Amino acid sequence: MNTIELQQTLPEVFAGRDGIVSDVWHRQVAFQKGQKYLIEAASGTGKSSLCSYIYGYRSDYQGIISFDGENIRKFPMARRVEIRRRSLGMLFQELRLFDELTAWENVQLKNRLTGFREKKQVKRWFEELGIADKWDQKVGRMSFGQQQRVAFVRALCQPLDFVLMDEPVSHLDDGNAQIMARILTEEAQKLGAGVIVTSIGKNLPLAYDRVMKL
Template sequence: METIEFHSVLPQVFAGRGDIVSDVWRKDVSFDKGRLYLVEAESGKGKSTFCSYIMGYRHDYSGDVLMDGKNVRDIGIKEWTGIRRNNISYLFQELRLFPELTAFENVEIKNRLTGFKTRSDIERWFDMLGIADKMNTRVGQMSFGQQQRVAMMRALVQPFDFILADEPVSHLDEGNSAIMGDIMMTEARAQGAGVIVTSIGKHMALDYEKVYRL
């Protein structure tokens, strides 16, 4: 996948409003593989909605979202499964981890599907992120910041042309945020992937090539 495009997209909830000032809504915007983007938004401006449109979870909008020129409304369930497994990785804001599983099990459960990383790769990330001692701890017993690091690792155990990170460091200090950003960008560069980071305030300190305001 080389490009994700938004053409005159507007969430239905904003229909009829004349006060929408945005770099994305009602505009023509292209996200290209290999480039780094930041999408900033105030609360209620549609950041999570934006992510859901890219991932194909919602279609409650006017306009068109295209992937390599194909309208996402024309993508079937089976094709979406392949896209989410091989083309777009998504770090959810709400993480969506399994609290009853350990930190390692939450990462490994996805890696078993993809076979993308070795156990030593994953263990190295745990060590780099300062939570090697939490590998066998149930996620439900970890802090949200620790869980964010686990969710990032899970997002990286698959091939991808784009990675979408929705508020990935909201509960992390600058040191851990920087480490997580380095790990993500190392993986993205290795795959020549595009990176889209969203934020309503605190965000990874990266060299963004383009910043959009929702």
Template sequence: MNRIHLQQTLPQVFADRNSVSSDVWHQDLTFRKGEMYLIEAASGTGKSSLCSYIYGYRNDYQGIINFDETNIKACSIKDWVELRKRSLSMLYQDLRIFSELTAFENIQLKNQLTGYKKKKEIQAFFETLGIADKLNVKAAKLSFGQQQRVAFIRALCQPFDFLFLDEPISHLDDENSRIMGELISTEAEKQGAGVIVTSIGKHIELPYHKVLRL
């Protein structure tokens, strides 16, 4: 996948508003592979909804979202399985970590689908992000910031054309945010991938091609 094209896309819940001032909603907007985008948003402007639409588990919107030339509403379940396995990776705002599993087991749920990362590479991510001692600890016993780093590692353990990060550093200090930015840059360059980051406050420092206001 080389581009994600939004054509007059708008959450249905916003349809009765007299006007919507946004660089994303109700616009003709293209996200291109190999480029980085920051979407700045206030609460309630549809930030997480946008991620949900593009990832395909909500379709309560007007307008069109295309992956290359394909309207995503035409994608079958089989299509979405392959897209989420090899083209789209998501770090959700609410993380979606399985609390009864260890940190490493949470990563393996994703990584075993493609075998994209070797165990030593995953361990290196844990070490780099300062949670090497949490590898075999159940996620329920981790702080939110530690879980956030686990979810981030999971997002890197698959092939992707586009990486979505929904408020990825909301509970991280500046040093871990800097490290995360370096890892994103490295992985995105390796795969020639696009990166889309959302933020309602502080954000990862990356060489963004475009900053959009939601």
């Protein structure tokens, strides 16, 4: 996948609202593979909805979202699943980790589907992100910031054309945010992947090619 395009896309709940000012909603916007995008938003303007629309978890929107010119509404479920497995990654704002599983088990669930990362690579990222001691700890006993780092590693355990990151550093200190940014930049360059980051305040410190207001 090389291009994600939005054409006059708008959450259905926003239909009928006057005076929507946005670089994304009700516009024609294209995200290109290999580029980095920051979408800045106020709370309640639909940034998590946007990520869910692109990822295919929700379809309560007007307009068209297309991958390489194909309307994603027409994709059968099997194709959506394959895209999520081989092309499109996601770090959800609410993380969607399994509290009863350990940090490694949460990552392993994803990696088993793709076989994309070696265990030693995952361990290296845990060490760099300061959570090596949480490897065998159940996620439910970890802080939200620690969980964010686990979810970040999990998001990288697959082939990627694009990766969506919804407020990935909301609970991280600047040092860990910098480490996350470095790892993401390195992996995006290796894979030629596009990166789409959302934020309502604290931004993942990347060299963005374009910044948009939602």
